Amino acid sequence: MTGTGRGRCVRRIDVHDTDVLRGVGVRRLRREVEGRRLGRPSRHGKLPVVPVGDGPALVWHFGITGELVCACADDPSAVQDRVVLTLDDDRQLRYRDQRKPQGIRLTPHQRALRRALKRLGPDAPQMPRADFLDLLAARRGAVKGVLMDQSLIAGLGNLLSDEILWRARAAPRRPARELDDAETRHVFTAMHGVLDTVNATMTFPQVRSFLHQWCVVGRVGLKPNLVTRLTCDFADGTDISARFHSAASCSSGGR
Secondary structure, three states: OOOOOOOOEEEEEEEOOHHHEOOOOHHHHHHHHOOOEEOOOEEEOOEEEEEEOOOOEEEEEOOOOEEEEEEEOOOOOOOOEEEEEEEOOOEEEEEEEOOOOOEEEEEOOHHHHHHHHHOOOOEHHHOOHHHHHHHHHOOOOEHHHHHHOOOOOEOOOHHHHHHHHHHHOOOOOOEHHHOOHHHHHHHHHHHHHHHHHHHHHOOHHHHHHHHHHHOHHHHHOOOHHHHHHHHHHOOOOOOHHHHHHHHHHHHOOOO
16 A cells, blocks of 8 residues: 555545445444544455554455545546545545455454454464464365465465465365475465565566466466366376366367
8 A cells, every 4th residue: 555645544435335344334334434643554364454643443354346435526437336435635545446356344453353254264464384284184175175264364265275386286175284394385385485486576566467377377367267177187197287288278179
């Protein structure tokens, strides 16, 4: 949110779609946020957190189609602009989401915020390698399921997990605890490589473009569920990369 009005006062909130409000109504959202300043934002897993004044905090959850757009008040609006915060300099923060699978929460105080975040596992980029290795060694479930379980590791979704396992050459459905130490270290290294790419310079629309075009799904022209199935099929140690590209060519008629 650098350059999007950090520290600015929220002059007005317009809610165009109440379906994106989670656990808070329009009247309470306006009462708690309007007239207060937005503090320095932070993030845990998939959740950006913006303090409001000295107590409440806005917790945003974008999903794959959501984003927070900084705009001028006279910029054309979009049908997908669900909630709009107008700041005291007439700039706006627009919560834009096409599919609305997630939404906006308002925690009333820091204690409630800590409780909400406590349900999540460690933030993926900050997780020590030793903890990561111990976690995978203790889980019976599929390694992809472990990566995507927000209560275990916060911040990894479907496409990021596919990319991580692609780079580590690990089959998504393989039980996590069956990976040996070297394989688990490869997954950890791949995780940080992918997250470093995403977090280095990208804004949210660029991240979304990266996920759809440059992660394995976009590179080889396959749907995520097909990627998962193929990586399972290729768990015998053969050349995964070559067979991915072969499968992509076949599925596109050789084009």
